[in-house]
Amino acid sequence: MNAGAWRAAGIPLAMVLVLALGAALGAWLTSRHYRPLLDIAQVDLATAKAGRDNMEALAGEQGRKLGDLVLAGQERERRAAQAQADAQELAQHDYSAGNRLLQERTGGDPAPAAESIIDQELGL
Template identity: 60%
Template sequence: KAARDNLAGLATEQGKDLSDLVLATNTRQAAAEQAVSQARASADLDYAAANRLQQERIGGDQCAAASSIIDKELGL
């Protein structure tokens, strides 16, 4: 009887520990997803700003901007 009670207690404790681990995993996953979302939004803003600056520098034509960058890379 004592051994069975001991095993039942251990199983209950392990179940609680497993539940705590699952909760911690879900919390970390939610935080990671939020961080990725924020990073993506920030990167989108930075990318848009970089494109805007590039277009202003070249006169607004994306083809001319791309051509200018390629020419610069090729040393033309």
């Protein structure tokens, strides 16, 4: 091979070598620039995931507590209705006796009886 052939083969080889060195240098500079940003983003991602997991746990716990409160409210409502029914049953005798007294006192009509009792209470 003569000098011209070596030169013809060396120029493309040199260009490829310069391009490879440029690409390597570009990759190194890029990694130096973006690595801290990627590290910060990774930390932020880990923090966000931990926060999300915490919020999911709190939402689940809140849902369970809300369900417990609903059940407790229903139980209180049931007990209140039962207590009201029991009280009404216990007061039935007294209510009947009061109506009898009212009817005896005024002649039997409950409206004038209530009116006279209210008038007495108000001093009219």
